[in-house]
Amino acid sequence: MNTILESIKNRRSVRKYKSDMVEQEKIDQIIEAGLYAASGMNHQETKIIAVTNKELRNKLSTAKAQFDGLYDGADPFYGAPVVLVVIANKDYADYVYDGSLVMGNLMLAAHALGVGSCWICRTKETFEKPEYQELLKSLNITGNWEGIGYCILGYAADNSIPNIPRKPNRVYHVN
Numbered sequence: 001m002n003t004i005l006e007s008i009k010n011r012r013s014v015r016k017y018k019s020d021m022v023e024q025e026k027i028d029q030i031i032e033a034g035l036y037a038a039s040g041m042n043h044q045e046t047k048i049i050a051v052t053n054k055e056l057r058n059k060l061s062t063a064k065a066q067f068d069g070l071y072d073g074a075d076p077f078y079g080a081p082v083v084l085v086v087i088a089n090k091d092y093a094d095y096v097y098d099g100s101l102v103m104g105n106l107m108l109a110a111h112a113l114g115v116g117s118c119w120i121c122r123t124k125e126t127f128e129k130p131e132y133q134e135l136l137k138s139l140n141i142t143g144n145w146e147g148i149g150y151c152i153l154g155y156a157a158d159n160s161i162p163n164i165p166r167k168p169n170r171v172y173h174v175n
């Protein structure tokens, strides 16, 4: 099967990871795929913050757990060692679509390279907090940015994730 079609059909959200770090070369390739996502009027007003720092990774995970009301010590990043934070510039009308397409590209590229991934939410709420606005500033990111999603990355601890059937009656043909 064509490799892009294969990736689209067989990518699954991975929710159990080995602690092994993903090779930098693969992280870079995945990020590059995100940067090549189409964007409304080609504004390219999205950014990706690649987090391999364990302390920050754990803080983001804890923030997500708190927003979701999970038990103390829960890791909603499922042990994944890498978090790609996708943010988009709210000054542009298509920012949510643009950021979401970046997320899609990241997940497909990860699958194509044998790396597991999952979209994790609460990026918006977390990056609204002053502490994380400060983090953006420390990276020289100024302006009106919204968190779109976390793309967690790592090697799957369990490769037997079942395929998820597609719901019927979602396509209409007008010939």
Ligand SMILES: Cc1cc2nc3c(=O)[nH]c(=O)nc-3n(C[C@H](O)[C@H](O)[C@H](O)COP(=O)(O)O)c2cc1C
Residues within 6 Å of the ligand: 011, 012, 013, 014, 015, 118, 119, 120, 121, 122, 164
């Ligand atoms: C906008 C969005 C938010 C998501 N947030 C989470 C999340 O916080 N935690 C999680 O485990 N999965 C999350 N997912 C993954 C979905 O649950 C998953 O894509 C869906 O169950 C279908 O499974 P598949 O990705 O294997 O096809 C999210 C997906 C999307 C698109």
